[in-house]
Structure formats: structure tokens, C-alpha cells
Amino acid sequence: MSRTPYLSTLLLAQRNPFLVIDAEMRIRSVNTALETALGYDPNNLIGTPCCRLDATGAEDGCRHRRFFRDLEPYIETHALVDARGEIRFAQIQGFPIVDPQGQVLLGESLHLLQGQRQPGQMVGRSQQMHTLAQELRRAAATDAAVLLQGETGSGKELAAEFIHQHSTRAKSPFVVVDCTVLSEELFESELFGHVKGAFTGAVGSKTGLLELADTGTLFLDEIGELPLSQQPKLLRALESGMFRQVGSTKIRQANVRVVSATHRDLRVMVEQGQFRQDLYYRLAVLPLPIPPLRERRADIPELAEHLLREISAQSGRPYRMTKDALRKLLLYSFPGNIRELRNLLHLATVLSPDGTIGDAAIRLPASTSAPPTPPATDTAAELLHEHPSISMLSPVEAAEARYILQLLQRHRGSRKEVAASMSISERTLYRKLKRYQLNTSDERTHSGS
Numbered sequence: 001m002s003r004t005p006y007l008s009t010l011l012l013a014q015r016n017p018f019l020v021i022d023a024e025m026r027i028r029s030v031n032t033a034l035e036t037a038l039g040y041d042p043n044n045l046i047g048t049p050c051c052r053l054d055a056t057g058a059e060d061g062c063r064h065r066r067f068f069r070d071l072e073p074y075i076e077t078h079a080l081v082d083a084r085g086e087i088r089f090a091q092i093q094g095f096p097i098v099d100p101q102g103q104v105l106l107g108e109s110l111h112l113l114q115g116q117r118q119p120g121q122m123v124g125r126s127q128q129m130h131t132l133a134q135e136l137r138r139a140a141a142t143d144a145a146v147l148l149q150g151e152t153g154s155g156k157e158l159a160a161e162f163i164h165q166h167s168t169r170a171k172s173p174f175v176v177v178d179c180t181v182l183s184e185e186l187f188e189s190e191l192f193g194h195v196k197g198a199f200t201g202a203v204g205s206k207t208g209l210l211e212l213a214d215t216g217t218l219f220l221d222e223i224g225e226l227p228l229s230q231q232p233k234l235l236r237a238l239e240s241g242m243f244r245q246v247g248s249t250k251i252r253q254a255n256v257r258v259v260s261a262t263h264r265d266l267r268v269m270v271e272q273g274q275f276r277q278d279l280y281y282r283l284a285v286l287p288l289p290i291p292p293l294r295e296r297r298a299d300i301p302e303l304a305e306h307l308l309r310e311i312s313a314q315s316g317r318p319y320r321m322t323k324d325a326l327r328k329l330l331l332y333s334f335p336g337n338i339r340e341l342r343n344l345l346h347l348a349t350v351l352s353p354d355g356t357i358g359d360a361a362i363r364l365p366a367s368t369s370a371p372p373t374p375p376a377t378d379t380a381a382e383l384l385h386e387h388p389s390i391s392m393l394s395p396v397e398a399a400e401a402r403y404i405l406q407l408l409q410r411h412r413g414s415r416k417e418v419a420a421s422m423s424i425s426e427r428t429l430y431r432k433l434k435r436y437q438l439n440t441s442d443e444r445t446h447s448g449s
């Protein structure tokens, strides 16, 4: 099956191995990172059954079938088989994607838990990046818990991988725990694992992420989103290194180095009673801020060049950028930081079939070239009254939060429609709603609830 332009752009934008599965439970597309990591020729994958990569083979109760029934995003660890027949463990995040025709597809992003995937290179020679690299190296030389604080897309995960790769644990796994998708029900079974029959749906036993990270690094991404009720359980396990799988009485042990990341100010959350102080002190032995891209604009040219080289390597086509295009990037504030720069460049390459990216191909969000029409004053006051958290956000975040609220009103609370009109996945929208604390009453369309 040929890739649509929409899917091609989506696949190009993923650094991790990524595949798309359609509602007929067949693999629709895979990206180059997946081909490279698992060694498959895409022609042998596209159009084949969804569980083609799973070491245990297709099962009736597979996660893909469950997803198309419930439309619930998931994060799970599975054994996959690569083209040489070797078993590889991967942490898989599945989430809905709506294509331009309104068809729901499943996107799966794979984090391979052992070896092979080379961590991305940290690019940038600004004074801020130089200092950051020094601090990360210093942190890597110790086994202390590091807390990385920075805006979305600023490179927190890359920094965590950098610490891991430069530490004595580099040959052991680097395991990512995405706290935004760990609901109260999922937390324990994902982190500690479960035994067969521990709860309805536990058809087999499962090793938890903590155990998979044994002797390696456990990266707790967006730790500020971890429900308060789960925080004591995490603290206990980290302090003692001991835990029990759900449904088991047997004590297990894991030796992990912890790196966490958040875009929030956890100290303020502690003051407001939203985050446990004891857990904060356990995680933030070495707190490290990651500067946003707009505070290190000197890195933009080198980053743009590096990202274009990566895109060229994936697409097999060379690209160059004009001075005007670069000037346009240098003037932009990048609320989405390096991830946004990468996405802007992907789009620019799609819009530049001759390989030369001019300033017209750099499509900045409408709100920056023409600031978004502010809501009428009474609506703004109303929004602030209903969502006081907006007043605590940065101006850029607050503008986005207001924009999302307006779209929610316009689409009568349909998250599916709002996500489609913003060209983002429902999962990304869900993360933004959570991040901005926009607790909308209408849950109709989130993940099929």
C-alpha cells in the first residue's frame, strides 16, 4: 500500500521506530527508524497482520484489537522479533491518529529497551549548551537522582539519554516511563509488573518497567503528572529498591539510577500540596534546568542544519536552506522548542520538492505571523474564572490554552474534532489539556471513553 503524503510526513517526524496500523488490523506504514532498528524490508511488513512483529505471534486478544474497540492510548512492554529472528524488548506507546479523511488509525512508537538504538546527538555550541553538557557529564559521573526541568521539546529526554550513555550503566537498559499515560490503574502493573490472573485482562504475567531497567537507568518522563495517590508507592520502591508485582507476595529487587523530567515547577507543586515533598527530595538531588531554544538562538543554524541532514538521510534527498528562510527561523520564538523546529523543517522539505527551502516554505503557526484574535474581554474573563490555572502559565502557553478552549467551545467539547483541527493526535491534545489543567467536563471523545 502506498504512503499518503500525510502519513509520510507523520512517519518522517518520528525519531523512534514507528508504525501505523489500520482498523483492518494490518500494518499500513513504517518509518525508516523501524526498518533500521529491526532490519526489516518494509515490503515484507506493509499489509501484513498487525502482530507480525510480535515474538508471541498474533493473538485474538492482541493490544491492537483492544485499541480499535476502546480507542484507549496505551504504554506496554512487548517482546518483538527482528529480521534476524532475535528477540528484542520494546516499550510501545500506542495512540490514535486521525487522517485527513477522518479515519482513525493506530500509531505505535517503539522504545527498544536494549542496545542498537543510538541516542540522538546533542547539537549546539552556545554558552548555555556548553554549560549544560558540562553539567550533564558531571551528573553522569555520579549515581545521584537527576531532575531535568524544561519546556516541551527542549531536549529533556535527549539529556536523560546523554546522562545514561556517559554513565557506568551505559551497557544496561535505558527505560522510559511516560507518566502522562500512567493512570492510577495502570501505574502499578506497568511499573512493577503483574502475575497471570492478577486482575481481569491479565492473561499472562508481565515484567514491570522497574525490573526491565535493572542495573540501568529509569527515566521518569513528565513526573509532575504522576497522580498523588501513586507517589508513595514510587517513593517506597525507589528508596528500598524492592517491590512486589501486582497479585504476587514475592518481593523483587531492582537496582536503577533515576532520572526524571518535567515541564512544571515541582517546588511550587510541593508548596501547593500537589506533589509530595519527600518524593521531590528523592528525585531532585541534582536539579538541572534545560534552557528553551529562544534563549539560545545561536544554536538555531547548527540545529537546523543537523535536523535537515537527518531528514535528508531518511528521505534520501539532499536539502539546503536559503538565508531568508534561516532569518525567519531566527526571529521565531519556538514555543515547542527543538521538536517544533524539527516539525517545521519536515513540513518545509515536503513543500520544497526542488530541495531548496525558501522562507515561504517555513510555515510558522498563524498565531505568530498574525497574533491570534484575543477572545472578547468577557470571554477571556470567563475562561480565566473557569480555568484559573491559565493565569499561571507563560504567555505562550496561556495563548495556546485559550486557543484550545475556544476550539473546544466551537466543537462542542469534541476532543476528536479539536485534535483534527489542530492537526495533532488526540493523545497530544490530551497531554496539552492535562498540562494546562484544562479539566473540561466533556470526556466524550477522549480515547473512546
Ligand SMILES: Nc1ncnc2c1ncn2[C@@H]1O[C@H](COP(=O)(O)OP(=O)(O)OP(=O)(O)O)[C@@H](O)[C@H]1O
Binding pocket: 015, 120, 121, 122, 123, 124, 150, 151, 152, 153, 154, 155, 156, 157, 158, 159, 221, 261, 263, 303, 306, 338, 339, 342
Ligand atoms: N540539543 C539537541 N540537539 C539535537 N536534537 C535535539 C536537541 N535537543 C532536542 N533535540 C531533538 O528535539 C526533539 C525533542 O527532544 P526531547 O524529546 O528530548 O524533548 P523533551 O523536552 O523530552 O520533550 P517533551 O517534554 O515533550 O517530552 C527530539 O527529536 C530530540 O532529538
